Amino acid sequence: MSNDESKASVKPVKAEKSAPQRAMEKLGLLRDIDLALHLPLRYEDETRITRIADARDGEPAQVEGVVTDSRIEFRPRRQLVVRLDDGSDELVLRFLHFYPSHQKALAVGKRLRVRGEPRGGFLGREMVHPAFKPVDEDTPLAAALTPVYPTSAQLPQAYLRKAVTSGLSRASLDELLPPAMVPRHLPTLKEALHFLHHPAPDVSLATLEDHSHPAWQRLKYEELLAQQLSQLQAQRERAALKAPALRARPGGLHEKLLAALPFALTKAQHRVAEEIAHDLARAQPMHRLLQGDVGSGKTVVAALAAAVAIDAGWQCALMAPTEILAEQHFRKLVGWLEPLGIGIAWLTGSRKGKARTQMVERVRSGEAQLVVGTHAVIQDDVQFAKLGLAIIDEQHRFGVQQRLELRRKLESAGGEALEPHLLMMSATPIPRTLAMTYFADLDVSTIDELPPGRSPIVTKVFADGKRDDVIARIRDEVERGRQVYWVCPLIEESEALDLRNATETHQQLVEALPGHQVGLLHGRMPAGEKAAVMGLFTGARMSVLVSTTVIEVGVDVPNASLMVIEHAERFGLSQLHQLRGRVGRGSVASVCVLLYTPPLSDTGKARLKAMVETTDGFEIARRDLDIRGPGEFMGSRQSGAPLLRFADLAEDEALLREARRVAPQLLDRHPAAARAHVARWLGGKAELLRA
Template sequence: MDKRSVAALKYVGTQRAVRLKKLGIKTVGDLLWYFPRRYEDRRLLKGLATLVPGEKATVRVMIKGWEEREVRPNLRLLRALVEDGEGRGYALWFNQPFVRRRLKLGGEVFLTGKVNYHNFLPEIQVTDYEVAGSGEDGLHAGRIVPFYPLTGGLSQRWLRLIVHQALKETAGKIPEILPPSLCTRYRLIPRCRALEYIHFPPDPAALHQARRRLKYEELLIWELALVLSRREREDGRPGIAHTRDNEMVRRFIAALPFNLTGAQERVLGEILADMEKPRPMARLLQGDVGSGKTVVAAAAMVKAVGGGWQAALMAPTEVLAEQHGRTLHRLLAPLGIPVAVLTGNTPRAEREAILSGLITGRLPLVVGTHTLIQENVDFKALGLVVIDEQHRFGVGQRAALQAKGDAPDLLVMTATPIPRTLALAIYGDLEISLLDEMPPGRQPVTTYVLTEKQRAKAYQLIRKEIARGHQAYVICPLIDESEGIAAEAATAMYQKLKEEVFPEYKIGLLHGRLKPSVKEEVMESFRRGDLAVLVATTVVEVGVDVPNATVMLIEGAERLGLAQLHQLRGRVGRGPGTSYCLLMAGNDGAARERLKILATNSDGFAIAEADLRLRGPGEFFGTRQHGLPEFRLATLPDDLRILEHAREDAHRICQENLWQQPEYYGLYLAAKEKMDELKL
């Protein structure tokens, strides 16, 4: 792809190149691969006499006169009288005096904008215009027009112009990287034409063909990068062949106050066998909320430590890291294995002692947040890396922690249910182990869908549980991804419960805007039983473990997906008593029906599949929640079929060593570039 600086293009220059850099556009190639986010079909030109109030329309008209006046301070109106042979009307611009210089009296122009009526004549508030017969080749009207994500100081008109210029300058020079056999099999248009059509499609069918071609190319390169990465790991540098002596692991399991489930034993067997091989392990441990992933990871860490290696566990939040530290300390105390916790909130003296212990090898096991990947954290002999809630970390962060050792084994864990086909595609560089059995004694949570009229009953149940010596959560979920609004909602609920509903009980407040030290203090008070009720945002969604909490009330439950509600519900039902989850929802019948699935089902995977079916992939799969890779065009799981084809083709290309054929060389280079980009 064209590696020239984008500043070399006509119409760009140094100043605008700086602004383009904010969009990730540094080269001409970057610009060609900066795709529109939406399109407007402006092929249909309407007559002024046929315009309807409220519609957005494109017209071809002649400028017959100008009027300019100040409506109020800092707001100037520019109005043109226009004709098209069938009628008359007006075109409006605000604070754009330069338009008058560009559009000459008697000249023909394409105008696009929203239609109103003034004195019985149509009036268009112009959002886009183009001089008929200008050198811009009809980029803004009379065609399907692209719209791009922008940054300050750049306009759609200008971006269209330079993309068009880049396409002109690279015409016939864009190399094809897909071999003819694949293009023929899937009836894919050439790469150069796909890039032309994705920016300036002549019709919807051409746009569809361009998207199909470029999605397949993107997903094939992704899958090839995963397969090549895995192959290089298996064939390349040797990993750590951990000791086959599992005596310490047996002592660890014997000291547990419960028996492992059949699924835990099976998965642990897979992990221990993998660790004994002389290549680096890379395994995904997927299990529903409460399936016992932490114990399995602890056993793997015991194996590493038993052989003289160090182990590190990275968690996405300080609350979760501190909790893992306590859990591991409790589990490993009988073996005398010390556990350190390192977060951004660790006091300086303690931090320095931990860093010294890691580099000298005195500390065999550390739990932490992304603080673990900072430059000043070094290990003497890192043998196992465990990543919890994998979807909260990027591939780069995963690789950065692995780079702290010499090819250490990797175990990533997630409680986010993802259908197996999709998991294979996303985590194609990992082996997958599935914990599909719940530990005995884990209580199913009785779940009710309630209306506002039943709020008093919900508070009555909470009061009854507190009287029995138990505790409760009240959850105020994130609204439109805004932690600030959620914090305000939680604070208002906290005040109401404290002053009006449960004045006799101690109530705590937990949200993302609190300082880490305050968060930990609140959680510790709740864990100790000092607080009867904890009002929180969804920061408690992952990993918080308070067995004495037996009831959770979730406000505005219809706003959350079933999979996320299931994660939240997993915070109760951890002790021997009956637990309850109360879903407070509005009167929307469809939303209430959706929530009833949760009330009748406790299988996270079944719930996730139902959620996907009901809400559609757009709402269900957000990269923020599920760690799905971000593609330029492809969206998962909408494009799952293309992904499956790409995965099959990637495996076949590698198995048959098709790299040696010249037509596959461009594909090989693209896959290697993707590996470098992802730090695979």
């Protein structure tokens, strides 16, 4: 083979990334600005030396001395024991895990600088596994506090510190914001970041740790402003789009639906239905959130909106997160709308083969004016003839990426340069500060009253030891002809959690309630079996339904008067509230029993206390936000998108209000600066925040 041929056969080898580089990518540290904004969790003070005699037990200290003894001992296990003397006193350094390199660095006669927490020990005062480094007598001390960064096992602190310092030096930190649009008492972004990465030794650690220092305030303000700008840009972009104007006709389909309903709407339902109808009549896309507590009657408001769209000659799609919830909607909507001559299609993951093909064809041809289903509604093969309105129920249960997928689906529908209207529904009310941030580009309609005749729900908390008493109460309820839910968190044994499974509980209740039908419902059952079980329960032929959380939302059985939630400490607060809302839907006095297994964590105690103290969904949402943060409300778990990294919605409302005030001014007067600010803070994630 000639030299030329051998050269031609050699392919360039792509450099393999090191473990730390891969770990940095996983943490999202891709740009210099990402590194600059990767702030310390805490700090270590390596700017001063404390005499061993003056070091206090339990308080971090840095000492320096000479090794006088270094040996391996075996009591009770192999360990390296080193004695350090600084002239004022001696200190024992104890290492339970060590390597030959440690023995060499900690040899007799070596001068060491050591950092750790001294405490009383068997051989005198000691530090266990302290940080140490060999030094000379004239080795200078650190000039600033040493940052400790959030990291992973594959990313050593030393590597990350070096990378952050390098990124900080390269990042463009020029002021993008006009001085008049930054609160006066705050430093520049560059000053704030340099200070937070390398704070002076005399600064109050408390103000750094509680994020009240002006440098922290500047970062929080910048982050909130970027988020507000992103939402405002999305709102303005949406306002520039065109949508079909869907006007309600006097005597039209929505009025026929109102006349046919077996109940009267509440004032709140009338009000929000009018707000939605007003949006639909405009030639720009509606982007509205319909929120209301459990049982407030959102489905009928959605049906009225669908009637307006269909009457105007357009299709409507309703998407729910679970098949059971989608089926509940389907049944109600069929009952209300089919008698009015509306064609309805049903699309879920379990509908396959010829039945699915027929439904998809009905949607494509326009024969199906209303399409109800799960994620199956947004699959590639589903094409709408003329989609005018999309309704997403329990929108926070869909991941951000799924919501974006739906929007893209809608944007391509209809063959015209029109965007369909979007109505999102949630039974998890949005706390005010959250609405001001992540829902800033949404119009919000709130149903703030329950239909008349609903019975109040009493919530009681018992330890699992009272299980037999609870079963006795169930026996009383079913003897009176009432129905009961029993909800379990798992359907099969988990050694890690050691929870009773739904199957075991079902068997226990079957044995305890002879003569009464006890059903079992869980996510792994075939759709047909689920439907059969739900049919028996909703038809009052089944007394007790043992279920996993598939019945969390949408199930409406007015005769159900008792809800038992097993291992209630394992559920989130909003989920407990949703489950509780399955009872109290008729005129019968209802009880929700929360069974827990001690000991309870502080979070578990806070959740159960909130459930006993209030049935107000807005108060529940506020407390849930305090306990868990904003992630659950945004469906961010499914997307991996970060929410607020620095700002705290509970503590930083003043900064949020200022960011809301400044955002439109910045966008109007300095559009280039506004775009650069969003790019700096959000990069490619801006779209995720707008979904």
